[in-house]
Amino acid sequence: MKTAYNFQLVQIVVPALVALVVVALGQVFSAHRDRENKRREQRIDYLVSAFRALSKANHHPRLYEVADDVEQAVSDIQLFGTPRQVQLVRTFATQLATTKEAELDSLLCELRDSLRHELGRGRVTGNMQWLRIGRKTGTIEGDLTDG
Numbered sequence: 001m002k003t004a005y006n007f008q009l010v011q012i013v014v015p016a017l018v019a020l021v022v023v024a025l026g027q028v029f030s031a032h033r034d035r036e037n038k039r040r041e042q043r044i045d046y047l048v049s050a051f052r053a054l055s056k057a058n059h060h061p062r063l064y065e066v067a068d069d070v071e072q073a074v075s076d077i078q079l080f081g082t083p084r085q086v087q088l089v090r091t092f093a094t095q096l097a098t099t100k101e102a103e104l105d106s107l108l109c110e111l112r113d114s115l116r117h118e119l120g121r122g123r124v125t126g127n128m129q130w131l132r133i134g135r136k137t138g139t140i141e142g143d144l145t146d147g
Contacts, residue, residue, distance in 0.1 A: 043080045044118055050076045051111045058104045059130050085110055
């Protein structure tokens, strides 16, 4: 009689324990996935902002007007960028500091490709194309440059 009782108890307790372990593991994996998704979203947001700031600065006639945004973008890329992006932004910063000129196209293309990959978009080939519209009173002058 006691063996039958123990057998019934095992039939109830073992599935309950298995269910609890499955639920606990599901929670752990779900929390991990949520943290990773949040990190990914934050990284994408910062890199999109950096891309926008650098693209605004690229071929800008008065770089000092966007200097704060460029400085923030350089910092953000060093924090959130891939090793390749960090290397490119360091090269850009060093060139700008030493020669007062620096090329941004390779960094912007790298950011574009990385962000498009992160967002599930296809790769785009070719250089960046830049449009700068002159802002004189009453006239519109376009300057289209190929990066």
